[in-house]
Amino acid sequence: MAKDYDYIVAGAGMVGAAIAAGLAGQGKRVLMLDGADTDLRAAKANFGLVWVQGKGYGNPHYQRLSRLAARLWPAFADELERETGIKLDYEQRGGLHFCLGQAQWDERALRMGQWQAQAAETGSCIDMLDRGGLERMFPAVRWGAEVSGASFGQMDGHVNPLRLLAALQAAFLSRGGALRSQHPVLDIQAQQGGGFLVHAGTEDHPTVYGASNVVLAAGLGSVALGPMVALDVPLRPQRGQLLVTERVAPLLPVPASGLRQTGEGTVMIGVTQEEVGYDLSTTTDAAVRMSRKALRVLPDLADARWVRHWSCLRVMTPDGVPVYAESTQYPGAWTALCHSGVTLASFHAGPFARALAERKLPDSLEIFHHERFDVSQAA
């Protein structure tokens, strides 16, 4: 029983599916357990940015990881599309962070300069564009009068996140992985001498699966699972709301922080960062603020119909930086938790899954261990 699988991955969202697909690609026997339809599922509501600029401000390791993931993305997307036949709408033609007024531009230029200096060896990937520079780079776009410029991140891009999730799961299955939906993990028991028994499904009729390794990648659901294998990671939900318009002809050629047009023409308008616990409400106040901000950047959006408004909960660690760790007490139990599952998907399916397959996280990932949140360690 204890060796049914080499790996059981708890969570079939953006992080779990990427890791599981990567492990299956390494020839491992992998079972991926997906939770209930009503679970929080950050992977089904995200913005779809593959984003580098500003990531890991104050944490150069996270900046380097984001840059690595972005560099891996083109080949990763190409392979995933060829393998699954699912079009990802992936583009890496740079991304914008808009500034309204001169003060915002000055502040952004300063911040991006500091951010780049924090990992200076990685080279520059930001161009600060003033209004004229922005107009020269995108001559067809009708920017709002207040737009003073933007920071342009050369490495930034975007992808259809729902298709990415579908493709990761499809690749996982075609590589021989097993997926059980409606199988939330109920209990994990570490076995003497190694290995784990994982109880999943309904309380009345749980199924027990055995594996040499378990990987917790269940987003906010990991809060309940972590203590079962001594991987207690402090996580909190952070609410993000966003608006989407009807599909319209192209008007924004590259994605921006909080504003992007999808390959099919939808304009996504975001985003909020709200500390409201597990409250999934949408609010008119946020809708007003987001649409006002978007109209200051692209006034022509006023004529587009707004068709949906939703919220979802980000998976946030105390410092916003990912957690990658193996349990000290129960070797073979691993966890991967982060907010940026889309950007980091190339890393999770590639180098991270390969490291897990070897049962050894590289030293370069030590900095991402959650012991950094332990007060006694920090002191």
Next chain:
Amino acid sequence: MFRKLHEPGAQALTLTIDGVPVRAEPGETVAAVLLRQQTAALRTTPVNESPRAPYCMMGVCFDCLAIVDGVASTQTCLVTVREGMRVERQFGKRSVLP
């Protein structure tokens, strides 16, 4: 296609669909008028450009979108006809740019 069971008679008003005058009865919806036309399809979808006609007639399906008095993507099943109203069919992905 659909036809009315009675004629609106003296109360009839006139609107235009793609510039062609069409008679309608006060109180009925633009979608109902569109369904009576030779071609009931009033739009094509933005991505695949496949034809669509009014469907749910109660504001849910968003298949009856057309340009009404210059306002694009209007749900015509929720708008009642007015004298002189200009209705245009809407094809593919529209632009919000001037």
